[in-house]
Amino acid sequence: xxxxxxxxxxxxxxxxxxxxxxxxxxxxxxxxxxxxxxxxxxxxxxxxxxxxxxxxxxxxxxxxxxxxxxxxxxxxxxxxxxxxxxxxxxxxxxxxxxxxxxxxxxxxxxxxxxxxxxxxxxxxxxxxxxxxxxxxxxxxxxxxxxxxxxxxxxxxxxxxxxxxxxxxxxxxxxxxxxxxxxxxxxxxxxxxxxxxxxxxxxxxxxxxxxxxxxxxxxxxxxxxxxxxxxxxxxxxxxxxxxxxxxxxxxxxxxxxxxxxxxxxxxxxxxxxxxxxxxxxxxxxxxxxxxxxxxxxxxxxxxxxxxxxxxxxxxxxxxxxxxxxxxxxxxxxxxxxxxxxxxx
Numbered sequence: 001x002x003x004x005x006x007x008x009x010x011x012x013x014x015x016x017x018x019x020x021x022x023x024x025x026x027x028x029x030x031x032x033x034x035x036x037x038x039x040x041x042x043x044x045x046x047x048x049x050x051x052x053x054x055x056x057x058x059x060x061x062x063x064x065x066x067x068x069x070x071x072x073x074x075x076x077x078x079x080x081x082x083x084x085x086x087x088x089x090x091x092x093x094x095x096x097x098x099x100x101x102x103x104x105x106x107x108x109x110x111x112x113x114x115x116x117x118x119x120x121x122x123x124x125x126x127x128x129x130x131x132x133x134x135x136x137x138x139x140x141x142x143x144x145x146x147x148x149x150x151x152x153x154x155x156x157x158x159x160x161x162x163x164x165x166x167x168x169x170x171x172x173x174x175x176x177x178x179x180x181x182x183x184x185x186x187x188x189x190x191x192x193x194x195x196x197x198x199x200x201x202x203x204x205x206x207x208x209x210x211x212x213x214x215x216x217x218x219x220x221x222x223x224x225x226x227x228x229x230x231x232x233x234x235x236x237x238x239x240x241x242x243x244x245x246x247x248x249x250x251x252x253x254x255x256x257x258x259x260x261x262x263x264x265x266x267x268x269x270x271x272x273x274x275x276x277x278x279x280x281x282x283x284x285x286x287x288x289x290x291x292x293x294x295x296x297x298x299x300x301x302x303x304x305x306x307x308x309x310x311x312x313x314x315x316x317x318x319x320x321x322x323x324x325x326x327x328x329x330x331x332x333x334x335x336x337x338x339x340x341x342x343x
Contacts, residue, residue, distance in 0.1 A: 001028060001032075001033060001036065004016075004033065004036055004037055004040065007040070008040055008044075011046070013047050014046065014047050014048065015047065015048055015049075015050060015161050015164060015165075016037050016040070016041065016047055016048070016049045016050070017049070017050040017051075017052075017157040017158065017160075017161050018030075018033060018034075018037075018052070018157070019052065019154070019155045019157050019158045020155075021033060021034075021052060021155075022052055022054045022055075022085075022155055030054060030070075031067075031070035031071055031072075034049065034051055034071060034079070035071065035072055035074070035075075037049045037079070038074065038075035038076070038078050038079050039074070039075055041075065041078035041079065042074075042075040042078050045245055045248055045249065046245060046248075046249045047078075047245075048078060048079065048080070048238075048241070048242055048245065049078060049079035049080070050079070050080060050081075050082065050157045050160050050161055050164070051067075051079055051080065051081040051082070051157065051228075052081070052082065052083075052085070052155040052156055052157045053067045053081050053082065053083035053084070053209055054066070054067065055083075055084055055085060055189065055190065058190070060083075060084075060190060060192070060196050060199075061199070063083065063084070064083065064199070064200060064209055067081065067083075067207075067209070068203065068205050068207045068209075071207060071228065076206065076207065076227065076228035076229040076232075077227050077228070077229040077232060077235035077241050078227075078241070079227065079228050080208075080210060080225075080226065080227050080228060080238050081207070081208075081209045081210065081228060082156040082157065082160050082209070082210045082211075082212060082222070082224075083156070083190075083192075083200065083209050083210070083211065083212065084156070084188050084189045084190040084192070084212060085153055085154060085155050085156055085188070085189040085190075086153065086154050086155075086156055086159060086182065086185045086188060086189065086212065086220065087151065087153050087185065087186050087187045087188070087189055088151055088152050088153070088154055088184050088185050088186065089151055089184045089185070089186060090151060090152045090154070090184055091147075091148050091150065091151060091152070092147065092150060092152065094147065096109065096110040096111040096129075097109050097110070097111065097112060097113065099143075099147070101128050101139075101143060103128065103136065103139065108125075108126045108127055108128050108131060109126060109127055109128070110127075110128050110129065110140065110143060110144075111127050111128065111129035111130070111140065112124070112126070112127040112129075112130065117130055128140050128143070151186070153189055156212055159182050159185065159222075160177070160222060163177045163180045163182070163222055164177045166180075167180070172285060172286070172287060173239070173242050173243055173246050173287075174239050174240075174242075174243040174282075174286070174287040174288075174325065175239060176225045176237075176238070176239055177222065177225055177238060177239075178210070178221075178222050178223060178224055178225040179221060179222070179223065180221065180222050181218070181219030181220060181221055182212075182219065182220050182221070182222065185219070185220040186220070187214050187220060188212045188213065188214055188220060191214070192211040192212070192213050192223075196211070197211045197213070197223070197224070200224070201224060201226060201230070202230065203230065205230075206228070206229060206230040206231030206232070207228050207230060208224070208226035208227065208228065208229075208230030208236070209224075209226075210222065210223065210224030210225065210226060211223045211224050225237055225238045225239065226238065227241055234326075234332055237326075239325070240325045240326060240332070243287060243323070243325055244323065244325070244332060244334060247278075247279070247282070247321065247323060247334065248321075248334050248336060250278065251275055251278070251319065251321065251334075251336050252336055252338075254274060254275075254278070255271065255317070255319070255336065255338040256338070258270070258271060258317070258338065258340070259338065259339070259340060259341055260340075260341050261340065262340075263312050263315060263316075263317050263340040265302065267317070268301045268302045268317070271301055271317070271319060272299050272300075272301050272319075275299045275301075275319060275321065276293075276297075276299050279293075279296070279297040279299065279321070279323070280293060282297075283296040283297060287325070288323055288324055288325060289324045289325065289326065289327055289328045290324050290328040290329065291328065294329075295324060295328040295329045296323075296324050296328065297321065297322060297323050297324065297331075298321070298322040298331065299319065299320070299321055299322075300319070300320040300321075301317065301318065301319045301320070305320070306318040306319060306320045306335070315339055315340040315341065316337055316338075316339060316340070317337070317338045317339075317340055318335060318336070318337050318338075319335070319336045319337075319338070320333060320334070320335050320336075321333070321334045321335075321336065322334075
């Protein structure tokens with residue numbers, strides 16, 4: 001929770017995740033952390049939460065229902081959940097001096113550093129590698145091989161964040177971060193079939209969960225791109241939600257340059273032209289649907305359009321943007337307000 005609080009006033013983060021939240025060493029309630037993170041995402045409207053669903057008793061239904069029950073009903077469009085965890089090819093990092101071995105009723109470490117043995121030769125007899133002038137080095141090598149054969153099972157969120165970042169950089173935030181294989185992953189820790197995935201995708205609670213699946217002849221794949229707001233026709237998909245957040249954040253930041261400008265038609269025309277140019281660029285890149293700009297977006301600003309005379313007198317400039325991210329001419333509407341300084 002302390003780390004989350006530190007992020008609140010930072011502008012750079014666009015993704016929030018907590019890969020260690022399912023660790024036995026974590027003392028925070030995962031659901032409470034996630035709900036606080038969703039609230040921060042909603043408040044700032046510039047970041048998105050990736051959740052790990054904790055496995056419970058090796059049972060898919062129990063794991064999923066526990067997560068859904070714990071997550072509440074607020075701010076769900078600002079996050080997505082993934083299940084199950086990943087069995088990876090990564091090995092454990094460890095210090096040989098901290099690995100204790102019991103041999104012939106004697107406890108010793110796997111290996112002391114050479115510098116320690118040189119400084120104190122008596123330490124050799126408490127080091128499996130050095131003891132008995134190296135007589136146990138076969139056992140030492142066997143133990144090392146056993147340790148290296150153990151691979152890490154990891155929560156999914158960090159790998160998914162990597163997929164988000166790659167898709168954002170190469171294709172755009174409006175593209176689906178799914179149907180993507182994961183590197184250094186051998187299998188999911190639980191097998192998800194079509195029936196199980198249907199239950200993950202659609203539920204009366206609306207809390208959709210995206211599956212990590214392994215297909216014959218393919219790699220382990222991210223298979224799904226739904227937000228936790230699965231019953232919301234407008235915000236059920238991750239790309240739509242993140243595109244709207246990106247547009248709103250970009251326009252808000254651009255409007256700051258007009259903070260000291262007069263709140264009058266000349267300023268409104270400049271703002272409309274600037275915003276239109278930005279949305280045209282997105283449309284040409286394929287972010288918005290429509291065969292022409294009129295089907296893809298609209299921008300409104302001005303008295304009797306987005307503001308009243310009272311709004312103007314209070315120094316408030318309101319811009320309304322419609323974006324057709326799902327279907328041409330079906331607009332999701334964003335309202336952005338900029339406070340104008342009075343001279």
